[in-house]
Amino acid sequence: MGFANSACSFTRFRILDPVPTELWSQIPDKLKQFAFRDIDDIPEMQAQGWVCYEDMLDTEWVTAPPQKGAYIVFSLRFDIRRIPAGVIKKHLAVALRDEKNRMNEQGKTFISRERKKELKEQVMLRLRARFLPIPSEFNVLWSIDRNEVWFASTQNKMIDLFVEEFLKTFELKLEQLTPYNLADSMLDEESLARLDQLEATQFAPLS
Structure with missing residues (x-):
């Protein structure tokens, strides 16, 4: 499932590091540098890397560039061999x-x-x-104006892999936008202190 589908599960991140101005012009080359490399003909168990958003077979961005107005879009391709x-x-x-x-x-x-x-x-x-590797694709949407990145997966394994690949490629750290982290970015210190004192509500009847 991806952002082009009628329904999509995704994880939001914010970029913790300042984004260098010169990075924007370097993004196409960086994506190609860490693009997906096929393992059909070599005995590797798994491989991951960036591919074009419009075509998961395109690792040169011939089909379309990653820039889409105020967004950068691409995909993380992950191939794995599963031997029973x-x-x-x-x-x-x-x-x-x-x-x-x-x-x-x-x-x-x-x-x-x-x-x-x-x-x-x-x-x-x-x-x-x-055994041929099984391919999978996870869309990435990078909002330049909001300094946020959306990743079309909620699997912990894929989230960890994505954060690692993003850091390796762009040298930028990501923080997952959990409800608490969102509150942290929106509330003042006094309100956040009150939030820290809240206790979870018990909805199940006590035995």
Whole structure:
């Protein structure tokens, strides 16, 4: 789901650091520098990076530039290989059985921990070559005037990944706009102190 859909869940952030004036002209190059790199043909388990908002296959922003008036829009693409645990268990068992047969022919019976680890790594490499990564896309909307960034996901894992990638790319720290943080930005010290003294209301009946 993204911002172009009729309904969308998203997380709001504010930028904590001052945004250098020269950054605005550098954004297209920075997005390309940290753009998504495909892992279909290499045995990596996951990959992430920026892509064009209009086309998740476009990592050069040929389709459209990221600037849209008072907004910067792009997407975070995240690809991950998901190999079922049962598949891993089966192929590891086959590899261990074959290893035991080879060792029996040599008059040996014990498989060392290091060899088991090596066999598992070999099994994982073979399986990675057989399972294509699953792609996903999460839209990003950066409001220049409001100094806010909206990210089209509420998953904690994706939020953490997005904040990390944003900092790496633009060298700007983000703070999630939780209800308390919003209140902190709107209230004076006296009102905020009263807010800190409030206790949660118990709606469930007491047993």
